[in-house]
Amino acid sequence: MTADAVTDTPETIIEVNEMTKVYKMGDVQVVALDGISLHIRAGEFVAIMGPSGSGKSTLMNILGCLDRPTKGSYCLAGQDISRMNRSQLAHIRGKKIGFIFQSYNLLPQATALQNVLLPMVYRRNGRISQKERQTLARSTLAAVGLTDREKHRPKEMSGGQQQRMAIARALINDPALILADEPTGNLDSRSGKEIMEILHSLHERGRTIVMITHDAENAGHAQRVIHLRDGRVAQESVQSTAIPVEG
């Protein structure tokens, strides 16, 4: 398996140390993450599970640089992001993270091609010409099986196709980390399987994937499953071989 080959070079992508996140709601303090520590290496496929209120969304937001920890540190691909300002966080998101959301989060009035090109619009370094971008976006769309759909708008596509468009968008900037938040949550089981298949093959080609899910079957595709409870890691299980996707 190629995944094994990649994990042979164990560069750390995510390093979370004693991280705490406290929300203030009026006078009440809600502790969403309570001194959590995580290490995820390049090429790993990690699933994060846990009941609602366990802190997995908060963890996802911080790992995705959408939010900052209250205490503790978070290093993404060697960069400490816990003290960064909003602009710096935005740069990191654009450059290093590809998001896959449960509700796709595509721009409804933009075509598939425009949606996939979106992260390129905000890219600061390594900008390439409009023509090169389009070529890259087309090949990325083709890679997720959306050849000939580049002019279609999200409304004109099925849920599975929309999620594949979102995956293409997540891949376009060649991010260090792919964050998937319940990627099959809005899909029927057949489309869900297709999406998991794509994630699986991305993992095989060496991508680092962190996926939040409450679906045990989906979690089965991951090498490692982290169970959260009350803002802490409750249980961690390593699956030596991920279950191959059926079909």
Added chain:
Amino acid sequence: MIGEVLQIAWEGVSRNKLRSLLTMLGVIIGVAAVIIMVAVSAGTEATIADRIETLGTNLLFVSQAFSAAGPGARQPGGSSNDLTYDDALAIRSSVKNITGVLVERNSTLAVKAGNVSSDGVTVVGTTIDYPEIRGLTVAQGRFLTQKDLDNTAKVAVLGYSLAQDLFGEENPVGQKITVGTVKLYVMGVMEEKGVVANTDYDARMYVPISLMFEKFTPAMFARFAGNMVNTITVQVENQEVMDGVITQIEILLAKRHDATMEDLPFTVRTQQEIIDTQAATTESFRSLLAWVAAVSLVVGGIGIMNIMLVSVTERTREIGIRQATGATPGDIRWQFLTEALMLSLTGGLLGVVGGVGGSWLFNQLGSMRTVLVPNSILLAFGSAAAVGIFFGFYPANKAAQLDPIEALRHE
């Protein structure tokens, strides 16, 4: 990057075409109003300046002063504050260094020659210095003489086109015409002059002012007005003697009307003073109009801010998606500011087109003379841009400050 920002902003504006147009309408109207109003007042100013300049050169104007008692108020002792033809005659005979004195009173009457008639002809009752002061020359026959005035002679001098209308190829001199109910002899025809400052000099005719007082003033009006005139125009030899002539006229009038120099019921002003007064009046009128128009620009700006705030709320999810894919607060701010600017500048541009077109149309319709003032176009367009930045900043900032997590969750 700039191309992309413009493209995104354009998509935002064009998504709701009707709404964007209605939003721009405030700015369009504001900008067009500034340009048209300034053009109209500049046109009025130019017309007044033309009119005063074509009156002749080195002129003084004697007219009734506005007083608390009002013009025509009778003073104790029976002397009058009215300016009369007799005052003009007195000035002509006793003031030195002057080359002519002119009074006129106009009436509009029907004129008939044989079986040709013309309605609504301007009949000008005037004095012998009229052609000299107004720069007109006689083509055929002669102009009015002092004898005509003294004798209230039933004579007339025709303007060029009026003569043609009444007599065609025939020589009008010596012919009889009927003005109102009075028969007059044509003594001369004026040289062609054309239309100057809205006055068609060729379509009028001239009669002795004494005849005007006697025959062409309605009886009931004559009782009050007598031989009263509004303005006595005095032509002076040159600029150097202007002040001396003013003093002479003031002393003469004070004596004739039993008034002191301090509360003389008349004013003697030079052409330049009148131009300056008019300019000052139109200037303040123009700035008042500009302010009114500026207010509508501000209202337009508030419209832009309003719609941008709605747009930010509607597109919260989109903002969240853009933030997740790497847009910084600065990027978001620029996007919405560009959109607001696009609305205001497009509105401004349409307003300039509307304003220039409107001014042209007013001119073409002939109802109002307009003169485009380039500065007003720059000012209006610049204000539109400033309004866009000013009223776009708050919504743009609001969009930039959105929390990406909240924005992504927004329905």
